[in-house]
Amino acid sequence: MPVITEIEDLRRLYKRRVPKMFYDYAETGSWSETTFRENTTDFDLIRFRQRVAVDMAGRSTRTKMIGEEVEMPVGLGPVGLTGMQSADGEIKAARAAERFGVPFVLSTMSICSIEDVAAHTTRPFWFQVYTLKDDDFMQRLFDRARKAGCTAIVITVDLQVQGQRHKDIKNGMSAPPKLTPSSIANMMTKVPWGLEMLQTKRRFFGNIVGHASGVSDPSSLSSWTAEAFDPSLDWERIKQFKEMWGGKVIVKGIMDPEDARRAADAGVDAIVVSNHGGRQLDHALSSIRALPEVVKAVGDRLEVHFDGGIRSGQDVLKALALGAHATWSGRAWTYGLGAMGEAGVTKALEILRHELDVSMALCGRRHIEEVDPSILMVDDAFYSYKPAR
Numbered sequence: 001m002p003v004i005t006e007i008e009d010l011r012r013l014y015k016r017r018v019p020k021m022f023y024d025y026a027e028t029g030s031w032s033e034t035t036f037r038e039n040t041t042d043f044d045l046i047r048f049r050q051r052v053a054v055d056m057a058g059r060s061t062r063t064k065m066i067g068e069e070v071e072m073p074v075g076l077g078p079v080g081l082t083g084m085q086s087a088d089g090e091i092k093a094a095r096a097a098e099r100f101g102v103p104f105v106l107s108t109m110s111i112c113s114i115e116d117v118a119a120h121t122t123r124p125f126w127f128q129v130y131t132l133k134d135d136d137f138m139q140r141l142f143d144r145a146r147k148a149g150c151t152a153i154v155i156t157v158d159l160q161v162q163g164q165r166h167k168d169i170k171n172g173m174s175a176p177p178k179l180t181p182s183s184i185a186n187m188m189t190k191v192p193w194g195l196e197m198l199q200t201k202r203r204f205f206g207n208i209v210g211h212a213s214g215v216s217d218p219s220s221l222s223s224w225t226a227e228a229f230d231p232s233l234d235w236e237r238i239k240q241f242k243e244m245w246g247g248k249v250i251v252k253g254i255m256d257p258e259d260a261r262r263a264a265d266a267g268v269d270a271i272v273v274s275n276h277g278g279r280q281l282d283h284a285l286s287s288i289r290a291l292p293e294v295v296k297a298v299g300d301r302l303e304v305h306f307d308g309g310i311r312s313g314q315d316v317l318k319a320l321a322l323g324a325h326a327t328w329s330g331r332a333w334t335y336g337l338g339a340m341g342e343a344g345v346t347k348a349l350e351i352l353r354h355e356l357d358v359s360m361a362l363c364g365r366r367h368i369e370e371v372d373p374s375i376l377m378v379d380d381a382f383y384s385y386k387p388a389r
């Protein structure tokens with residue numbers, strides 16, 4: 001077993017262990033992948049101010065996210081199909097999050113169902129919904145999430161139409177994987193992955209198959225997803241969903257201050273500044289560049305969370321310093337899951353916490369609440385994109 005000291009080590013191990021189709025599914029962005037790449041590289045335009053001889057005893061990364069105690073402000077964000085990265089992947093990730101003390105967000109497009117995850121955990125998780133045309137199905141999803149003890153729903157608002165990922169089309173990406181000569185040849189080199197996968201019965205979209213009308217068998221799923229997403233989604237509809245759910249609501253996929261104000265007007269509890277990990281609008285700003293303006297617009301009205309490009313605790317600290325109340329990770333924990341299952345997710349969380357804790361201390365801060373923009377120095381290029389005139 002290689003020595004693992006950073007998230008990149010987990011990514012390399014993940015690439016070796018998991019079939020190419022699923023690795024490519026995660027490690028890609030839409031079209032030219034510009035936004036996908038800049039989500040990570042733009043963090044490099046930000047530097048820390050080192051401070052010394054500041055009392056660093058009694059440090060803590062603990063804080064709250066939407067009122068819930070967390071070990072550090074890093075949630076496991078919703079990632080579809082993680083049950084294909086590792087058998088029963090969502091259960092493993094939810095357990096790692098529970099043991100560590102951070103939120104887990106289950107995707108609508110998960111392999112393990114809401115009920116499955118609830119049966120294997122005790123800490124309440126959050127449930128992410130895509131907004132679909134079918135009100136009955138949405139109401140049933142909310143009811144199931146409530147029954148499973150979910151304490152918040154996350155409404156993802158940036159995927160009513162889908163960005164194109166070339167690799168997924170070329171690989172014929174599907175769950176369960178399509179058996180073609182090249183996918184079979186590749187899977188035969190991933191023996192431990194395959195053996196685990198053979199031992200689980202969870203290989204289909206657990207929240208949908210058997211629950212959405214007309215989807216009793218997985219072969220009809222792709223036509224269902226193409227038709228089910230509601231292209232007419234607007235803020236009125238989001239308010240409707242908020243009422244149907246009746247609990248805490250987080251809106252995910254906000255990049256613009258104007259949209260952030262709309263979300264605040266709709267009375268949601270938090271937003272996530274997110275471009276879907278560079279998987280939707282290619283050439284959108286990186287999330288970290290979009291963050292300061294959103295914070296300026298609504299930071300005093302609701303919690304502004306952040307995701308996109310986080311591969312280290314230093315990245316987390318930079319986002320917090322630019323005004324994010326908390327952050328979510330997508331790929332970093334997925335690498336851990338694919339690399340080493342539940343232990344890999346825990347490892348990813350440990351790495352992020354250690355890096356966050358030490359970097360925070362070297363900036364002269366002992367608590368998350370003390371982190372502010374004054375710990376940063378930012379390159380002019382970071383602010384270089386302006387609205388077109």
Ligand SMILES: Cc1cc2nc3c(=O)[nH]c(=O)nc-3n(C[C@H](O)[C@H](O)[C@H](O)COP(=O)(O)O)c2cc1C
Pocket residue numbers: 025026027039077078079080107108109128156252274275276277278279307308309310328329330331332
């Ligand atoms: C493989 C993959 C699947 C994803 N599936 C979902 C999903 O089902 N629902 C959702 O709201 N976001 C989804 N996302 C977006 C993530 O929640 C998150 O916004 C993004 O991954 C953050 O960027 P990062 O991966 O650089 O941390 C997915 C991202 C990836 C990489």
